[in-house]
Amino acid sequence: MKLSKELRAFEDRIGHKFARPDLLQRAVTHASVSSATRQDNQRLEFLGDRVLGLVMATALLEHDKTATEGQLAPRFNALVRKEACADVAKEIDLGAVLKLGRSEMMSGGRRKQALLGDAMEAVIAAVYKDAGFDAAAEMILRLWGSRIHKVESDARDAKTSLQEWAQARGQKVPTYVEVSRSGPDHAPVFTIAARLQDGTEAQATAGSKRQAEQAAARALLEQIG
Structure with a gap:
């Protein structure tokens, strides 16, 4: 061939x-x-x-x-x-x-x-x-x-780090909420909010939910120091 x-x-x-x-x-x-x-x-x-x-x-x-x-x-x-x-x-x-x-x-x-x-x-x-x-x-x-x-x-998993941070302070596991989805079906863009029990949150946008969640968790970690 x-x-x-x-x-x-x-x-x-x-x-x-x-x-x-x-x-x-x-x-x-x-x-x-x-x-x-x-x-x-x-x-x-x-x-x-x-x-x-x-x-x-x-x-x-x-x-x-x-x-x-x-x-x-x-x-x-x-x-x-x-x-x-x-x-x-x-x-x-x-x-x-x-x-x-x-x-x-x-x-x-x-x-x-x-x-x-x-x-x-x-x-x-x-x-x-x-x-x-x-x-x-x-x-x-x-x-x-x-x-x-x-x-x-x-490669440090930002979601894991955020969860460990919250639990060490007696808070519940962080939640992730889809704020919006845009773009065509073959190339969607997701905006996700990572939210702590006390209401503190950060948002991020990426081409997959997983990436957006990780980016939002990373942004929230930076926000809370």
Whole structure:
């Protein structure tokens, strides 16, 4: 099987030439265009998620040999969550080579965070099946790059920190309220308010509820000092 010019260029962007091009073809094929003769990337996504997790767990243990499990867990979650995968996918322009059905394409599928995150995991699995764990790990570590070294300071879960702050002062767990939602269905924008029991609150806006909640919690933490 020969790859298209676009997929050959994508190989250059991820730094891996496929001995089995069919694996890459499958990794970029969304369920919206699958058929009896064309497999989609869902099974590869399942595998890629596990490969990514093992690579990141190993990298974190090697990067900080004194960190506790409690310190490592939020760092790990920050590196493997769909948002992180989607960010990497955007950097390598994975959306440009995705094979999508007409409805997905018309609704902005090439920019959807969940779809990009899933496809990134599928690409990881494709490299793993094509050339083994070491090749997949090398690609992951290169594409994730400085994120692994920055995560210690960036990955502290703001919602957890806010909850700990409130409970230490005898308050109930903070609540998160959706203030507004705007934008088209394929690219919504959420404004969320993080609110303490005493009524103190802060708002933040982001492209997903999770991001908006984290940003609101962070803003509230800064507000209360």
